[in-house]
Amino acid sequence: MNSTDISNQIRARFDHETAKQVLRDRMLAKMHFAYNGGMWCAGPALLTVLHVCPDETAVIEDIHGNPVKIDVAELELAAQQRWQEQMNAWHAEYEKLQQER
Amino acid sequence: MNTGALVFAFNNNSIDYVAIAVECAKRVNRHLDIPVTLVTDNTVDSEWFDRVIIAKKESGGSRYWHASQHTDHWFNRSRSSAYDLSPYENTLLLDCDYFINSSDLKSVIDAQQDFSCFHDNKYIPVTPHQETFGKTNTPHVWATVCQFTRNRFAESVFAAWQMIEENYDHYSKLFGFVKSPFRNDYALTLALLMINGGRIPSSTAIPWEMITLSQHCEFTLFDNSAEVTYLTDDKQKRVTVNNDIHVSDKIRLEAQCVE
DSSP, rough: OOOHHHHHHHEEEHHHHHHHHHHHHHHHEEEEEEEETTEEEHHHHHHHHHHTSSSSSSEEEEEOOOOOOOHHHHHHHHHHHHHHHHHHHHHHHHHHHHHOO | OEEEEEEOOOSSOOHHHHHHHHHHHHHHHHHHHHOEEEESOOOOOOOOOHHHHHHOOOOEEEETTTTTEEEEEEOTGGGGGGGOOOOOOOEEEETTTTEESTTHHHHHHHOSSSSEOOOOOEEOEEEEEEEETTTTTTOOOOEEEEEEEESSSHHHHHHHHHHHHHTTHHHHHHOOOOSSSSSHHHHHHHHHHHHTTTSOOGEEEEOEEEEEETTTTTTOOOSSSSEEEEEETEEEEEEEEEEEEEOOOHHHHHHHHOO
16 A cells, blocks of 8 residues: 555545445344254344244244254344344444544 | 365456456455366466366456447356356356455355345445346346355256347347346246246245446555445545445446556
8 A cells, every 4th residue: 555545535425325325234244143954043033033932943934944953042042143143243343433533 | 075166257358257267366365265266268277266167268258348438248158058068066156357355155055945046236426226137127047146046946046047048139129128138137037037927936946135336436446345436426435344345337347456
């Protein structure tokens, strides 16, 4: 990077709106995980479904519309952990963005 | 199930795609921890490739490169043979200009779907339009990143993709799109429509948006991110992108890969 590039970088204004959108996209990607041959998105919708499953095992639909047999407690734990981790990471990154100039 | 990435790279007179593929392979190794096979037309000696497959170099036509303001061949015609060439049971097919900055694609690899690819794309700078093609304004999927396992559905997708590639002139007239340069995105979209009765199967979607740096961005790549600057409304803006990114400006990309 030469001095012109550096001065151009300094002059450029931080694009908050794009940064916010890109951060959201990144966090949504990180909410996805594979379990038992299905693809899942950690979040309130999945956790609610798992919460109302009465038995230890259940067959529920993954995000691709496939029925997958799951261990309810196992998937709930994985989804809960991922959701909280990523929401915390999202929040931390978002706070950093707010301070960026 | 053995898993690996497959990257196609054919140099033209202006761009060293193999150098770009080496950087791509480094990132796949670093973030996804899977082996990479390179498909190219010459022997390549690089520790970053698990193996190198020699294939015929076929031009998809000429393409205009904005950064250097010139036209050159675009050798993009053999990706439809990925199903036959891949040494893996679970394959991540990548364009060499797709730069991995995260482990996000691990979930796609681990889910071992029959076939998946990006259905949605977001450009930086953000432009609010959906990319369509042809006289019917069909939204297209993206062939930049595809994951597939060995199964009848994926085999049919690639067979249809290959058939459309061989008869691209006919399909361009039928759907009313420009026949040159050849676009894998269009061929893949038509293949998915064809084998699924006229609808793109939603189960083939990678469930988030691909991010593409447009031709008009300047960028500096780092190990896990890219610093991007661009003009919008006559103002110079910048953003840091930690997501995986698809880079349109191959000339600027190559310059950073060979540094």
